[in-house]
Amino acid sequence: MDFNTTRREVLRLGAVLPAMALASAAPVRAQTIPGGIRTRRNVANLDLDGPELTTYREGVRKMMARPAGDPHNWVRFAQTHRDFCPHGNWYFLPWHRAYLVSLEEAIRQVTGKEEFALPYWNWTDNPQVPAAFWGATFDGQPNSLLDTTRKIDATYTFPPEYVGQNVIDRIMDETDFELFASSRPIGQTDTNDLWLRRRGASGDLEQLPHNSVHRFMRGNMGSFMSPLDPVFWLHHCNCDRIWAEWHAQGRVTTSDSLWRDFIFSGQFVKRDGSDFALRASDTIETTPLGYRYDTVVLPVPPVAGMENLLAPQNVRPVPRPSLIAPSIRTQPLQSPLELFGQSNSQPALLRKETAVPLTFGDAPDGFLAVLKQAREKKGQPVRVIARISDVTPPSNEDVGVRVFLNCDYLSPEVPINDPHYVGSFAFFMTGKEMVEKFGRPSFAFDLTPTLRRLNAAKRTVSDQLVVQFMPLELSKGGDQDLTFTPGKVDILFL
Structure with a gap:
């Protein structure tokens, strides 16, 4: 398989590299990676003994063998995640994008393979841990991609409720960055480093496929040291790919300076072992960081001949901005048109309904x-968002939570295709560890599609909303202390 950049991609760089050169005087810029644009490919399409996986095995093995104080030591790379990684806020995606680039550079350094690019694991199309990450040996040598702390085996299949195509379609249809990628930290007023790990509200991408894959695998993957498991990096490449595809659809990441001007400093290393820093805005595009994905079609100059009329093999074309409607911006989460909240102290017990009713004044159709009042304020249709905040996580986070709206027959058997279903979420890392480092988590859900479905089914909600939680175990056996408490539910009209 050829790693190298195509001629047409190189032509496109003619417009990219001068712009980077002009910006090089800025105090903090992304590091220019030599060697052109590398392509991150689907691991399912790679040979087990092909160049990408061979280099990855070699790189992991050599990084594991480095002294503890070496900046390219494998454990030290994982400690960066333990000490700095943001979760549950809008720095989750840009921070991990920079982290992935730093790991690629380290592997190129220790192996001498300049062409290396991390593969990604598309758990939607291939919901089992890839074969390369199983087996004690490969080609007569210890398999450095095997992590023996995983609590699943090679036959385990991740449920579609958490990683299926319907989940991804809903994520890709979201037009607002803070609902797609998790929201700004609550109360953020500046770009001080302290905001890096403050809680916002997790969006669908983080709270569902990201969190659940970590939780289903457990072991190292269920902890702050999750990068010790080599499959971590392919898991996060897939989250990163979804962001790249979302952006390629013409979505607007954010124009807010609290996001764009935030600097990640002293957290990532170059190949010479020295630190480098970059702004969140430096991560919006992947090509200045030296890579692209095989599912994202980059714009290229016209080329005569049939090859310009055919999509590349194994590439799912992504519409360019000029071919789709502009992104729909909503009222920011921190300044809704209307807001109603209800505190809750009732613990959510496994396989039992916990309901939080919300009323909207004394009128019969509150x-x-x-909703009509918010519509008049905005002058166009509004979205209705549920924000579940101040959540006390379970001590054992082996639990997935289904969220429903106004379902008077809710039970553990009610399926996710029921019209009252809103979405699901999972936790990441042990409850005590999560709260100590990040505070109590929050989750955000768009109720608008559910309200539309209920209206179409002649179950129109006019008076109160009842947000319901149905916790279900993710795996059988073991410690079943899966109780959690949703501290507050807010309804936001955007």
Whole structure:
């Protein structure tokens, strides 16, 4: 398989590299990676003894053998995640994008393979841990991609409720960055480093496929030291790929300076072992960082001949901005048109319904009246968002939570294709560890599609909203202390 950049991609760089050169005087810029644009490919399409996986095995093995104080030591790389990684806020995606680039550079350094690019693991199309990450040996040598702390085996299949195509379609259809990628930290007023790990509200991408893959695998993958498991990096490449595809659809990441001007400093290393820093805005495009994905079609100059009329093999074309409607911006989460909240102290027990009712004034049709009022303020249709905040996580996070709306027959058997279903979420890392480092988590869900479905089914909600939680175990056996408490539910009209 050829790693190298195509001629047409190189032509496109003619427009990219001068712009980077002009910006080089800025105090903090992304590091220019020599060797052109590398392509991150689907691990399912790679040979086990092909160049990408061979180099990855070699790189992991050599990084594991480095002294503890070496900046390219494998454990030290994982400690960077333990000490700095943001979760549950809008720095989750840009920070991990820079982290992936830093690991690629380290592997190129220790192996001498300049062409290396990390593969990604598409758990939607291939919901089992890839074969390369199983087996004690490969080609007569210890398999450095095997992590023996995993609590699943090679036959385990991740449920579609958490990683299926319907989940990804919903994520890709989201037009607002803070609902797609997790929201700004609550109360953020500046770009001080302290905001890096403060809690916002997790969006669908983080709270569902990201968190659940970590939780299903457990072991190292269920902890702050999750990068010790080599499959971590392919898991996060897939999250990163989804962001790249979302962006390629013409979505706007954010224009807010609290995001764009935030600097990640003293956290990532170059190949010579020295630190490098970059702004969050430096991560919006992948090509200045030296890579692309095989599912994202980059714009290229016209080339005569049939090859310009055919999509590349194994590439799912992504519409360019000029071919789709502009992104729909909503009212920011921190300044809704209307907001109603209800505190809750009732623990959510496994396989039992926990309901949080919300009322909207004394009128018989309170919810409908507020919805109309918000519509008049905005001058166009509004979205209704549920924000579940101040959540006390379970001590054992082997639990997935289904969220429903106004379902008067809710039970553990009600399926996710029921019209009252809103979405699901999972936790990441042990409850005590999570709260100590990040504070209590929050989750955000768009209720608008559910309300539309209920209206179409002649179950229109007019008076109160009842947000319901149904916790279900992710795996059988073991410690079943899976109780958690949703501290507050807010309804935001955007």
